[in-house]
Amino acid sequence: MATGHTDPRRRERILAAALDLIAEEGVAGVSHRKIAARAQVPLGSMTYHFTGIDDLLLQALTGYADHVVTLFEHHLTGATTPDQVREAVTDLIHTLSEGPRRDLILVQELYTLAARHEPYRALCARWMRRSRTLLEQHFDAATARRLDALIEGLPLHQALDDTPPDRALTREAVSRITADT
Structure with a gap:
């Protein structure tokens, strides 16, 4: 080294x-x-x-948020039909749910910081905007917003549940949210 x-x-x-x-x-x-x-x-x-610990933490968590947006891009790229997009979103949710516990903890730490400190709130807002922009390539803005909430929330719920994630239930939730599109 x-x-x-x-x-x-x-x-x-x-x-x-x-x-x-x-x-x-x-x-x-x-x-x-x-x-x-x-x-x-x-x-x-x-x-x-x-410049200090706050700068370091903000830059580290910005890099983490960029990583998650890259996962969105990876899963959504190439999906063209509504069914392909729904399956891509289901895959994304399960990638996040079944990924390293470290990632779920980092998200929670970032959300806690965002609740208390404006720079982290701004980071989360940019992250959500980028995620929704990717989803809006396939869905209207309101559907993309609801879908983004599902993508963020379901992995957290699954991480706290002892029951293994059920792909069929995830697929059904994605289908219900996107049914009118």
């Missing part, structure tokens, strides 16, 4: 370490020192790359 200013991946390792720590300890348990240790970088790298 390269060290010093010649390390081109240092910033990315810091951001990844921040997300891992948020998932393990919550935002309240994150510090520059812990992130630097996890990323295996000198503590001074934290202030070299970021």
Whole structure:
């Protein structure tokens, strides 16, 4: 692993370490020192790359939100018929539901920050706008809004339930929301 200013991946390792720590300890348990240790970088790298812990957390969570939008794009790209789009949305929900627990925790941490701090609320608003824009390529705005809420909410409900996710129920929910389109 390269060290010093010649390390081109240092910033990315810091951001990844921040997300891992948020998932393990919550935002309240994150510090520059812990992130630097996890990323295996000198503590001074934290202030070299970021203006402070808030800047670091916001950039890390922005990267996470970008990752989720990429999942939306991946699942929706290529779907052209209403049935294909409904199946793509069902697949997306199950990808999010059955993905790493870490991702579900990161979403919850981001929502909690958004409830209290404007920069994170703005990040969530941009994320929702991007997700809905992708959905609006296939559905009217009102349907895209309802579908986005299902995509965000169902994985959280499924994560807290001991019953395995039921793909048929997910498909039915998606079909009901999109029935008039």
